[in-house]
Each structure stands twice: as structure tokens, then as C-alpha cells.
Amino acid sequence: MEKSPFGQLAKGSFLVASPDIEEGIFFRSIVILCEHSLSGSFGLILNKNIEFEDGEYLIEVEDLANPNVELLAGGPLQMNQMMVIHSQSSDNSIKLLDHVYLGGDLEFLQNTLLDEQGPAVRLIFGYTSWSSGQLEKEFLNGQWFVCPGSFKHVFETNPETMWQSVLKEMGGKYASLSMIPEDLTLN
Numbered sequence: 001m002e003k004s005p006f007g008q009l010a011k012g013s014f015l016v017a018s019p020d021i022e023e024g025i026f027f028r029s030i031v032i033l034c035e036h037s038l039s040g041s042f043g044l045i046l047n048k049n050i051e052f053e054d055g056e057y058l059i060e061v062e063d064l065a066n067p068n069v070e071l072l073a074g075g076p077l078q079m080n081q082m083m084v085i086h087s088q089s090s091d092n093s094i095k096l097l098d099h100v101y102l103g104g105d106l107e108f109l110q111n112t113l114l115d116e117q118g119p120a121v122r123l124i125f126g127y128t129s130w131s132s133g134q135l136e137k138e139f140l141n142g143q144w145f146v147c148p149g150s151f152k153h154v155f156e157t158n159p160e161t162m163w164q165s166v167l168k169e170m171g172g173k174y175a176s177l178s179m180i181p182e183d184l185t186l187n
Contacts, residue, residue, distance in 0.1 A: 008146040009036050009135060012097040014153070015043060016145040016166055019180050025076050028163040028182070031128060032085070032149050034094070034102055041130040044074040044083055044102075046154060047162035050125055066118035072159065075128030083127060084109060087155055088119035097149050120155040145174060 015031040031043040050071040074083055086093070086101055090108045093101040104112075112118045130138070138144055147170050157165050167178035 009033065009041070009139065011035060012100070012149045014046075014147050014149045014166060015135075016147060016163065016170070016174075018143055018145060019177055021143055025073065026128075030153065030162050030166055031075075031144075032096060032100075032154065034096060036135070038132060040132050041135045043128050044072075044085065044124050045128065046072065046085075046122070046124075047159040048073040049159055065114045065116045066112060066121060067116070068118060068120040068155075069113060070122050070159070072122055072124045074124035074126045077127050077129060079126040081126065083124045085122040085124060085154065086112060086119050087121075087151070088112070097151060097154070099151050100149070100154050122154070145170065 011033055013033045013036075015029075015033060017026050017029045017031075021027055021029075025045065025048060028047075029045045030047045031045050033041060033043045035042040050073045073079070083102065084104055085096070086104065087099050089095070089101055090104040092108070093104045096102055112121055135144075139146065145167075147166065153162055153166060164178040167174045
């Protein structure tokens with residue numbers, strides 16, 4: 001008996017945007033599911049660099065001691081809200097994958113950002129969510145592919161090439177999709 005594709009929709013899974021999503025923040029995005037239940041789903045985009053207007057930086061990454069910090073746009077909802085994904089277990093954090101955690105308290109965040117040997121940290125502004133059944137519907141309509149999440153892609157893969165890298169690793173038809181140019185007029 002084949003396992004239901006909905007069984008793959010779980011905390012720590014990656015949602016990979018299909019090429020059918022042609023514009024907006026979800027274009028070629030990789031989302032890590034942080035929660036998925038009958039009530040709905042919540043996730044963070046991992047491969048969109050944040051673009052602040054001049055003078056509106058909340059955090060100057062260059063001024064931080066920890067060289068392993070990146071700022072990302074996590075989704076279209078509440079872009080003024082910051083979420084933290086990091087590679088070190090702490091109080092008040094939720095394990096998403098092996099060595100990939102969400103959250104933590106303010107003291108942990110401050111210490112992590114000021115530690116020259118600090119863990120990998122992704123400061124993610126905004127998030128995405130789906131109401132009950134909405135993600136399943138988008139999945140069945142072919143808007144998303146699902147695969148297991150990985151530490152490597154969360155913290156080591158360049159956000160600009162993450163979509164292609166994940167699809168290539170998925171193999172088969174997905175590897176072929178990874179070669180579609182962003183601008184189809186260049187094809």
C-alpha cells in the first residue's frame with residue numbers, strides 16, 4: 001500500500017514551489033514547515049534574502065560578531081515580525097530537524113549574535129500560513145512538491161541556488177524542472 005502524499009506534509013519537511021508559481025514571494029521558494037495539523041500549517045521561506053529600504057535596517061549584520069547570520073524574508077505575513085532558526089538547541093526552542101531549531105528567548109538570541117564562534121542563525125522576517133485543508137489543496141493542485149528537510153539546505157546552501165539544488169537532489173522529473181530558466185523568454 002502506497003503512503004499518502006499528505007503523510008509527507010509534516011514539521012521539518014520542505015515545500016518546494018512548482019514552476020507553475022510564476023511570480024511573487026513564492027516564486028522558486030523553499031519553505032520549511034514549522035507546524036502542520038488539522039487546524040492549518042505554518043512555515044518560513046528559506047531562500048529569499050530580505051530587502052530593506054535605506055535606513056530601515058533593524059539589524060546591521062556587518063556589526064554582529066557571529067559570521068553565521070543571514071537575514072531572510074520568511075513570507076508575506078507580518079514582515080515586521082522576526083522568527084529565528086538556528087543550529088543550537090536552547091530553552092524555548094522547537095526542534096524542526098536534527099540540529100535545526102525554531103525560536104529561543106531574547107538572552108539566547110543576544111548571546112548567539114555576539115558570539116564569534118556562534119551557531120548558524122537565520123533571522124527571518126515574516127511567515128506564511130495556510131488554513132485547515134488549504135495546503136493540502138495547493139499540494140493536490142501541483143503548486144508544491146514535498147521532500148524531507150535538511151540541515152545542509154537550511155544553513156549551507158546559497159539561498160540563490162537553493163530551489164535548483166533541492167530539485168536536483170529530489171531526482172527524476174524534479175531534476176529536470178531545476179533546469180527551467182527563470183525567464184522563459186531566454187529559453
